[in-house]
Amino acid sequence: MKKIVKIMLVLSVLMTMLIVPVSAEDVTYTIRSIVYDNTESSTEAGDFYWDANTFSGFLYMIKPGLSSELLYLHNSVNASNTIQLGDTIEEGDLYYISKPQKKKTKIAGSDDSGTFMVDDVDLEFYYLMGFFGPKYVVMPEDPSAPSQGCKPDKIAKILLESDDKKNVASGEVWELAGCWTLVVDQVDVEGEKVWVHLNYKGEEIDSGVISSSADLTNMEKTYLYKDSDDYPVFYCTVESVFSGTDTNFAVFKYAYLRGDLTTIENGDTYGIFDVEGFEVPALMNDTNYAGSNDQTVLNTGDDAVVLSSNKAVTLNPDEQIDLHGGLYLKTESGNCLKMTLWKTCTIKVDNTAEEENPTEENDDIVVVDLAEDSTEKEENTVSSTQDETEVQTDEETEEEFTVESSVSAPGFELLLGFVGLMGASVIRK
Known part of the structure; x- marks a missing residue:
């Protein structure tokens, strides 16, 4: 007993x-690059750089195999030798480069022969780039002809991008992201039209009427809201409208929403870097970095944001050299130079989310692969808060990313x- x-x-x-x-706490983790070891026979003399193949903290778009970022060390001291322990990377010789990559939008991927010009804005292509890890959309020089290129001085985070279908009934509010909502005011089933208005923080920003009629072009099926410079802020298509027993509803698809613009200017400071310009310098001409096509080759004069170090960096043993946005260089102790690039990331966890919404599914799923030898990188489709990131937006309205805990x-x-x-x-x- x-x-x-x-x-x-x-x-x-x-x-x-x-x-x-x-009780859930914020999750902090680190990402490490491959090791620069000047005793290895494969280590080449002269300059050296880390890209998305050798450091998974940089953005890599698996489809279609594009990357944009690299950290470039110019060896002006021992150009005919490898970089040595105790060497000093002179001021201006450590570079951070990010080159925007042109890619088809999700709406354009639906029809190769479709028309995607909406209110003098071409929605067929956009430019994406990483900026110290997180993914940003870059504003083109001419919104009506994005293929003409872009100067990466105006960037924004993508808050929503989906090709999933969304059913919204007449009078219903569609919660988008970042305090943005789309309200379906009225559905005209016979005329196959939908009247919508766009809200930000509860205030009406814009409204419009779009049609789902099959014989109309994509232009007339798409609702677009753009800013004063014609840069798209939000758009979506209406695929069809239906009449139910109690209410009418519309089916939307290809929703896109960006956040506030961040302006990057010459002379801006990010950690130990200053913005040097927006063209690839001749020093890096023909640098073939991570990717699977000719878009990931740096050519002199290519559009890119170019940052260079504003102080000298000495590679002493057993030292951590902070760069920016959670990025840092780390050297090992010993008689030879072994160094790695690291990134510290933090995922903010909301402890109250589970209590407030016990049955609500979490649409934002963060997958963290901590395998150091993994060469395959997930595209950054969600934004996790990065430690010490100093990017400032024109309007400080971005909300902190949270992950529900269960x-x-x-x-x-x-x-x-x-x-x-x-x-x-x-x-x-």
């Missing part, structure tokens, strides 16, 4: 531990049933 009581007590303690929720207890029901059986056994005896 005493033995059974002891077992019951142990099981009760275990069950209590499973019932008490674990505590599961696998096998809990089985344990509860076992405790019940044991209790019944004790009572019977």
